[in-house]
Amino acid sequence: MAETIQADDVVDPVAADEAEPRAHQPELRAPGESWKRVGFLTCLTAGALVFLFPFYYMIVGALQTEPNPDVSGAFPDPSNLTLDNFADINTALNLPRALLNSGIFTAGVILGTLVIGLLAGYALAQLEFRGRGVVFSAMLIVLIVPFQLLMIPLYVMIVRWYGLADTHLGMILPFAVNATAVFVFRQFFMQIPKDVFDAARIDGASELQILMRVAIPISKPALLTAVLVTFIGPWNEFLWPFLITKETDMQPLAVALANYISNVAARAANPFGAILAGATVLAIPAVVLFLAFQRKFVQAHLGSSVK
């Protein structure tokens, strides 16, 4: 498995950043071809609409005063629109608190990834030291370690041994360094000529100074990519924070909303309206970030997957 992800096989995420995936040239078409083309585009559009429909339906449902699950309910009815569902989920969940917890969880993971991951990525790319190969192999192996193997022992360690249940630290620890981001950093620093750093070494700069004054200032594109790929992990994560948080005050939004769905919703007046309003709030940050930086997202994932 590890051999399928080879360092040299990987598109450099930054250099590839500006380049769209190479498109195959359209061939010269016979007259009948244009009908095939129409059919092809129709299928692709229909597929895209099927994929997007649940997002549209989430927003429509979140805005309905009376839940309307009929076919007509899929079209917004101006007389049946409200923002009350957002107010309902806000009181039911303590939305600001849940968002704050999600934010701290996510920020902690991003911070850990930027500090520890950047150091490791830079060392893997630019420094020759004993054990470099081991670190690199370990980084690739963890990409495929199934979480179910780690879940119970991590629970024992973090909740039982270290007493970190219901803490942000306990949520953050297992995700503290995103392996894909380390990979992004390594790929970024690989494509910077060694001379850039050697010049600073000749000037007598320490490695830490080189990192702070030379490496980090030029790595802004890699930092942004790393933040983007890291963000969706903790923001969307459900299982781990669900396992270790019992206090509602400590639950990130994904966990709070899931608990609302499984426990409270049955007693609410318009449960689906409130659920969908909560789902919309949970979905928006990741969707907006993705749409705003789509190219970076795509290129980072293209870059870190096999060719």
Added chain:
Amino acid sequence: MAVAARPPRRLINRIAGRHPVGVAFAAPYMIFLVVIYAYPIILAIYMSFHDYFFAAPGAHVDRPFIGLDNYITAFEDPAFRRALFNVVVFLVINVPLTVGLALVLASALNTALPFRTFFRASYYLPYVTASVALIGVWLWLFNSDGLVNAIIGEAGPDPTWLVNRFWAMPIIALFATWKQLGFYVLVYLAALQNVPQELYDAAAVDGAGKLRSFQHVTVPGVRSATTLVIILATIVGANFFTEPYLLTGGGGPNGASISPVLLMYQEGIEQNKPGYAAAIGVILAIGVVVVSLVNRFLLERD
């Protein structure tokens, strides 16, 4: 270059390499990998061979070595067998759909296409969105009074989708396929960049149409990506939790959509049998490795 070319002279360079500071830079990450991955894996194996349970903090308890008992219990447990069966159902639905749709979509998105950004974003959006949010919508869609039943009317199953013993697992598998597909499209898009255009040109010269060149150039050209997609889909398939927990209300109806990870949660944490849950985790991890190796062997021989 003078610095770089200087041969290592000092003892520290002989021990730690030309840039000993690299050890310090990589150390925090290495410690993270040991604490969060290596040690827990060893602990999981240790726990699986012991009668491990949670005791009051500070209490000194005996957790005797019980050999393979946890593993034997697992294979005798109808819930675990059902969970394994459900993984098979999941994979049988999810893997062919994922491989087929992802490859076709990636090929389509790799051609000169109007609104390519729109299409790519549409297929990728579920992947970046939280499962919990998406499950909220699917619950509404597949509810007994939901839109799906409103459209197909009497043709819907009784009991309705998510509380139907037959339909619960296929819905979960379809949800996961829809949710993850965008990621696999990207894996294939990356792989397609490496299929030489000359092969398509040669196929066109030989008179091959689009379908034949897809079959004879694209499919073989991305075979290593297919192996990766199948392996990653297998890992996801062995790990699903949120879907049965939330979409089918705790693996319902009556355990019909239980997943191994949900069972680990119920047995290990709710029922205080973490040793047993750890054994399930080890069995699954071994299963994933074996299935991956078999896949790889089958797909990459010759």
